[in-house]
Amino acid sequence: MNCSSCQLLTQLIMADWSHCLTFGLSVAKQASQLIMAAFKQQKEVTCKSSAADLVTQSDMKVEKFIMSAIADKYPHHRFIGEESVGMGENLQLTDHPTWIIDPIDGTVNFVHSFPFVAVSIAFCVNKQTEFGIVYSCVDDKVYHAQRGRGAFMNGQMLHVSGQQDVSRCVVVTEIGAERDDVALSTMTSNIFRLLKLPVHGVRALGTAAVDMCQVATGGADVYYHIGMHCWDIAASAIIVQEAGGVVMDTDGSEFDMMSRRVIAASSSTVANRIARVISAFPCCRDDAKPST
Numbered sequence: 219m220n221c222s223s224c225q226l227l228t229q230l231i232m233a234d235w236s237h238c239l240t241f242g243l244s245v246a247k248q249a250s251q252l253i254m255a256a257f258k259q260q261k262e263v264t265c266k267s268s269a270a271d272l273v274t275q276s277d278m279k280v281e282k283f284i285m286s287a288i289a290d291k292y293p294h295h296r297f298i299g300e301e302s303v304g305m306g307e308n309l310q311l312t313d314h315p316t317w318i319i320d321p322i323d324g325t326v327n328f329v330h331s332f333p334f335v336a337v338s339i340a341f342c343v344n345k346q347t348e349f350g351i352v353y354s355c356v357d358d359k360v361y362h363a364q365r366g367r368g369a370f371m372n373g374q375m376l377h378v379s380g381q382q383d384v385s386r387c388v389v390v391t392e393i394g395a396e397r398d399d400v401a402l403s404t405m406t407s408n409i410f411r412l413l414k415l416p417v418h419g420v421r422a423l424g425t426a427a428v429d430m431c432q433v434a435t436g437g438a439d440v441y442y443h444i445g446m447h448c449w450d451i452a453a454s455a456i457i458v459q460e461a462g463g464v465v466m467d468t469d470g471s472e473f474d475m476m477s478r479r480v481i482a483a484s485s486s487t488v489a490n491r492i493a494r495v496i497s498a499f500p501c502c503r504d505d506a507k508p509s510t
């Protein structure tokens with residue numbers, strides 16, 4: 219690495235990204251307003267990877283809105299966006315300042331006007347998440363966290379429940395969009411085993427980002443998901459961590475937002491217990507290069 223690269227790297231590490239967070243919060247609010255304007259309207263729906271993996275004109279429009287607003291203000295920043303990747307954009311997280319965007323998390327909910335949809339925006343530098351924003355549109359709740367500075371919902375500080383006993387947990391999860399036999403039997407048998415532990419209950423809101431934020435609020439004690447993508451959980455992962463929670467892979471190893479597996483929990487005791495109970499089905503990493 220030459221001297222000017224070293225200087226640039228040091229500047230990036232030392233930088234205070236609060237101005238980007240403030241800007242991201244205002245963009246997320248405007249994106250939420252666009253989503254709410256279309257929420258009760260008839261939607262034009264297209265299927266992506268499966269019959270349950272949907273996209274609408276609003277997903278495209280909102281992603282375009284968010285990206286062009288940020289690109290105008292920060293022309294050198296990079297993006298990973300759900301719909302751009304769906305259209306063939308390369309998905310590689312580099313050391314450059316990068317915004318990871320899910321314009322509508324909970325597209326199936328959006329299509330049905332089921333009242334849980336969110337805008338999810340994470341910001342990474344040197345592959346480390348600096349902040350995350352989850353704007354839950356229908357209930358007008360904004361969750362955010364900045365590295366080392368705590369997690370908040372509508373300005374109120376968040377704390378996980380701290381629950382240590384898995385048999386007293388509310389577990390949040392999602393079945394996801396995969397519909398092949400291996401995925402379905404893995405997901406349903408995971409739920410069966412959890413209910414037999416027993417846990418207090420299993421819930422699913424239909425948006426990974428909002429699901430995971432429930433752990434940050436203490437309303438749920440643990441969340442796990444297999445098969446989601448980095449844009450679904452990048453923002454909520456830092457929100458859970460900053461609220462005092464633990465985020466890891468479903469096999470108990472270190473969290474990797476590209477692995478498509480996550481456990482977010484109120485304590486490491488609960489996270490490790492859940493890791494021992496559930497199993498995962500194989501899925502391709504988000505950053506695996508498409509085969510040529």
Ligand code: IPD
Binds near residue numbers: 323395
């Ligand atoms: C989906 C939602 C859903 C989860 C899927 C995600 P999208 O995101 O978060 O709850 O089960 O795995 O892909 O497609 O609505 O942005």
